[in-house]
Amino acid sequence: MTEVSFAKAFLSALDGRPMKLSPEHVEDPRNYPTSTPYILPRHGKPMSKPTRPNQSRSAPGSERSITASLKPLRGTAFSEVRLTSLPLHTSVLDTKTLLADRLGTTPDKLKLLHNKKPVPDTKTLSDLMGDTEITAGTIVEFSVMVIGTLQPKPSTPQDTTQGEAGEEEDTHVAQGPHGQTVLATEQFWDDLKGFLQQRIRDEKTAEEVTLVFRGAWNTRT
Numbered sequence: 001m002t003e004v005s006f007a008k009a010f011l012s013a014l015d016g017r018p019m020k021l022s023p024e025h026v027e028d029p030r031n032y033p034t035s036t037p038y039i040l041p042r043h044g045k046p047m048s049k050p051t052r053p054n055q056s057r058s059a060p061g062s063e064r065s066i067t068a069s070l071k072p073l074r075g076t077a078f079s080e081v082r083l084t085s086l087p088l089h090t091s092v093l094d095t096k097t098l099l100a101d102r103l104g105t106t107p108d109k110l111k112l113l114h115n116k117k118p119v120p121d122t123k124t125l126s127d128l129m130g131d132t133e134i135t136a137g138t139i140v141e142f143s144v145m146v147i148g149t150l151q152p153k154p155s156t157p158q159d160t161t162q163g164e165a166g167e168e169e170d171t172h173v174a175q176g177p178h179g180q181t182v183l184a185t186e187q188f189w190d191d192l193k194g195f196l197q198q199r200i201r202d203e204k205t206a207e208e209v210t211l212v213f214r215g216a217w218n219t220r221t
Contacts, residue, residue: 064088066125066138070099073113073145074190078103086125088134093121099144111198113143118198145194149182189214 068083083098092112100107112119114128125140132138182188189210197206 064134066129066134066140068095068125068142069139070095070112070142070144073143073194074187082139088124088126088129090125091121092119092123092125092128095125095142096121109147111145111147111194113145114140116143118145145198146191147195148191183217 065085065087068086070081070083072078081099081102083095086095093107096107096110096112100110103110119128128140129138192213193206193210196209197203200206200209
């Protein structure tokens, strides 16, 4: 049989069939071609439902704790400070307040960074750790950016009364670098760059702005 004769026979066979099936059309299932249904293989292990890290609450007195390591971002403003036995629900603000008490300054002079990114004061240590397994020796590391220079806390009235006797003598004590002397230190420009990076959130742009400020100051008349 040639191709032409086969095509004619095929078309003639199609002509004998209706173009559309009638609404009452019924097909005998016994005429269907036999096929074996495909069954998906069974999983080796049943899938478990995901659980949130802090879904289960610890009993009172058995809450896990963590150690916070705080290091200065740049310069030698202070040495590393470690705060031990901090509950997981400790906020960044509470951590910053504890550090400020150690350094004898106020919390508004400090900014904490985790993984080189600023963290808001409302975050907790548990939020920063995420899914990390927490054990007895787990340490969360912070970088501390000092805004300006470390300044002591305002003295209380009792401290003021006790210091009145030596007030005249204290006026001659050096208060550290001030005025244009501060602008000549690398620490000032590093702190300025860190502050701009925090506000702009672009390290390259912050560095360019810092260079512009420094160049303008050095070339002033």
